[in-house]
Amino acid sequence: xxxxxxxxxxxxxxxxxxxxxxxxxxxxxxxxxxxxxxxxxxxxxxxxxxxxxxxxxxxxxxxxxxxxxxxxxxxxxxxxxxxxxxxxxxxxxxxxxxxxxxxxxxxxxxxx
Amino acid sequence: xxxxxxxxxxxxxxxxxxxxxxxxxxxxxxxxxxxxxxxxxxxxxxxxxxxxxxxxxxxxxxxxxxxxxxxxxxxxxxxxxxxxxxxxxxxxxxxxxxxxxxxxxxxxxxx
Numbered sequence: 698x699x700x701x702x703x704x705x706x707x708x709x710x711x712x713x714x715x716x717x718x719x720x721x722x723x724x725x726x727x728x729x730x731x732x733x734x735x736x737x738x739x740x741x742x743x744x745x746x747x748x749x750x751x752x753x754x755x756x757x758x759x760x761x762x763x764x765x766x767x768x769x770x771x772x773x774x775x776x777x778x779x780x781x782x783x784x785x786x787x788x789x790x791x792x793x794x795x796x797x798x799x800x801x802x803x804x805x806x807x808x809x
Numbered sequence: 810x811x812x813x814x815x816x817x818x819x820x821x822x823x824x825x826x827x828x829x830x831x832x833x834x835x836x837x838x839x840x841x842x843x844x845x846x847x848x849x850x851x852x853x854x855x856x857x858x859x860x861x862x863x864x865x866x867x868x869x870x871x872x873x874x875x876x877x878x879x880x881x882x883x884x885x886x887x888x889x890x891x892x893x894x895x896x897x898x899x900x901x902x903x904x905x906x907x908x909x910x911x912x913x914x915x916x917x918x919x920x
Binding site: 701730732737738739740741742745753756788790792795796798799800801802803 | 813843851858907908909912913
């Protein structure tokens with residue numbers, strides 16, 4: 698079975714620009730999560746979708762971040778406008794109900 | 810608040826040495842506990858898990874026991890290999906929901 702895939706693997710943009718990260722979960726997984734790891738610190742939860750609905754978005758840092766999951770399939774995470782402190786690795790994970798999460802390889806975001 | 814504390818790295822060992830990476834957590838109730846591993850250039854992979862007190866998770870020679878009395882989930886392996894070099898993350902979740910992670914411990918194993 699195909700794993701969780703994330704695009705792009707690496708993005709370098711300038712402060713003030715917009716970036717959109719994409720995550721394709723494992724087929725059939727209703728749960729989709731976004732996390733990020735900043736500057737070698739702990740990996741922090743951003744938000745959780747169940748199908749197309751936002752179950753928990755308590756980890757979203759501010760309103761510059763917008764996540765969507767159209768049709769309950771793939772998800773996008775948009776950062777607009779990007780700031781320096783947004784640099785880090787963004788992970789996506791998916792899972793069936795009541796099962797552990799499977800992670801993608803992450804998107805490394807660098808804001809210059 | 811909810812948090813995970815794990816030992817800082819890097820942990821540097823020679824091949825076949827014994828490994829312990831300490832992990833303690835702060836959480837209410839009875840969370841599920843996990844160890845994830847990130848090999849160089851790859852994403853996070855679930856290494857092992859335990860869902861209730863005194864459960865032992867094991868995989869690829871690694872073990873960790875859910876200790877409710879000490880709120881710990883220490884990772885151990887009897888004989889490490891060079892291929893075990895990676896970053897190891899301890900984490901917990903309530904009912905397999907959002908994960909709370911530690912900062913990660915880098916393990917470097919030399920031949």
